Amino acid sequence: MSERTAQPALHQLVATTAAPTTVLSGPDGQIRADGVQGVFHADTRVLAEARLLVDGREAEAVQYSLDGPGAARFVSLMRWLGDPSPEPTVRVDRHRRVVPGGLAEEIRISSTASVPVRATVTVQVSSDLARMEAVKSGAAAAPVEGVTVTVTPERRWEVDLPPRGAATLRWELGVDDPGAVMVAPRGPVEWARPEVTAADHRLVRLLEQSLDDLASLRLADGGDTFLGAGVPWFLTLFGRDSIWAARMLLPLGTDLAAGTLRVLAGRQGRRDDPPSEEEPGKIVHEVRRRELHLTSRGIVLPPTYYGTVDATPLWVCLLHDAWRWGMPAAEVEALLPALEAALGWITGHEGFVRYVDSTGRGLANQGWKDSADAVRFRDGRRAEPPIALVEVQGYAYQAAMNGAALLDAFGRPGGDRLRGYAAGLAERFRAAYWVGGYPALALDGQGRPVDALTSNIGHLLGTGLLSRAEEAAVASVLAAPAMSGGFGLRTMSELDGGFSPLSYHCGSIWAHDTAIVLAGLARAGHTETAARLAEGLLAAGEAFEYRLPELYGGDDRSAVGRPVPYPAACRPQAWSAAAAVVILHAALGLEPDAPGGRVTLRPGIPLGALSARGLRIAGTPVDVTVDAAGRTAVSGLPEQWTQADGQAGAADH
Secondary structure (H helix, E strand, C coil): CCCCCCCCCCCEEEEEEEECEEEECCCCCCCCCCCEEEEEECCCEEECEEEEECCCECCCCCCECCCCEEEEEEEEEECCCCCCCCCCCCCEEEEEEEEECCCEEEEEEEEECCCEEEEHHHHEEEEECEEEEHHHHHCCCCCCCCCCCECCCEEEEEEEECCCCCCEEEEEEEEEECCCCCCCCCCCCCCCCCCCEECCCCHCCCCCCCCHHHHHHHEEEEEEEHHHHCCCCCEEEEHHHHHHHHCCHHHHHCCCHHHHHHHHHHHHCCCCECCCCCCCCCCCCCEECCCCHHHHCCCCEECCCCCCCCCCHHHHHHHHHHHHCCCCCHHHHHHHHHHHHHHHHCCCCCCCCECCCCCCCCCCCCCCCCCCCCCCCCCCCEECCCEEEEHHHHHHHHHHHHHHHHHHHCCCCCCCHHHHHHHHHHHHHHHHHHECCCCCCECCCCCCCCCCCCCHHHHHHHHHHHHHHHHHHHHHHCCCHHHHCEEECECCCCCCCCCCCCCCCCCEHHHHHHHHHHHHHHCCCCCCHHHHHHHHHHHHHCCCCCCCCCCEHHHHCCCCCCCCCCCCCCCCHHHHHHHHHHHHHHCCCCCCCCCCCEEEEECCCCCCCCHHHHHHHCCCCEEEEECCCCEEECCCCCCCEEEEEECCCCCCC
């Protein structure tokens, strides 16, 4: 029997990141030449090992803590040194700081012993310059060329400590990478950091850690900043992920959204190119420095790859939402040509917005659930392409309506045509997708409803595609234990034939997915269901030390006391971290309309007393408080703005 190669596990590692550089170590701080551990710069492992040894031995780890963006601390003991007593008297504190293109460590050896301590300290390092995809697959590969690694100084010290003495040692690593396609931003973080107090302390702690992680994931293309998708596999530009993360952070300001929109507009499709799946108006899926070879899946992606069906309508929705939150009109207007091209791509599809991998070497599935087995019938059979995903029709409807509003506001033609397109799409959707009281996951290549019950349908909430009664039906099936019985919303019902709690997309729980759905539930007035999902995320956040992973197991909460890790999940992940801001926003119920000069307060999800000082609307700091009875107050709105109480729910069709 041939030996099976497995993707290396991440769930027990500690990530310290300053994009595009990441350190993955054990919880003891050691970087061992094993699995995925190492120092990564972009898509290359520049250091495979950095082991701290004292007298040729590893110290005994007792604790680690994250210490803000790009920093971590590790504490270990050396009980073979110092006084011969039960209490440890010699310890090592290892402070790690990562910067873009570099790593610096400060190692402090301290003693409380009554006798002198002498020891030899070394840091054992090695480099393999392995490609990220080779590390991910667990296979060996030739080293990458064009990347230079420098380690200083010599990594051996003779330490002599007097009684109760201490010594501090330092070493650094630098990376020279002239061929990088994405670099670190030069300026400060693009969003506000609000001061939040809450009756539920978990929300405050989750926000604090999430904002630290988001700061560490910032990347730039030219002068514009966006968020890399996640550590370690996806630390680059991903259209869908970067858009959703920016959209989720809009309550903290529009600068990140503006940068993300411009970066993606700059790489928007201009021609028909089947190998890369580029098409005029289409928003890119991912950008890397070289071809990506995922040999175990038979996938070879070009450096700039457009295999995504949802990034284009989501780009339109981000532009609209950023405009509503106060993105300057001149910046919006500069993006209108890209908007019109994106709308042309959306409306150019006949019937429904579909995808198919025409190359045989790209992604078989091109929605956010992009694993090969993600689109299944309820009995577990895989659907055959072309595939028309349910949530993509909601995104397309919302993009058409949002695009029409933007074109109208800026005096450009086409609004009526887009509204007509949206009305026709809604009519076709209503006739084709509904099965057994809920919308199907997709239509397959023969137009048959793929009848699995999945979280995808929750993305329809708030798009306007559904009537109030239809939103209530969706809310009802999502609230049932088969979907919501875990620490969040399962990607697939546990009653479906394809369900597995540790499947990548068929039963696991994704934080961003749950957050998007709970926000839609809140807007539709289903605040209690939304609050239960938020509670699941907060409980998961606490279990994962307030750093939510990409995904985790969909096991029932009654069966496990804490969420089961998905071993290969990225952590931190941009849209998982941004979920904390979504929970805050859903609890506050704040919906601004900067062009109209008004803000609407909708009923928020009930999370107890809550206040957020320093949110941003049209560049202005705004404070929002919710008392224990659920009453909301807003202060600091721009002059001449009006405030109104809003009713949740979609318009009736």
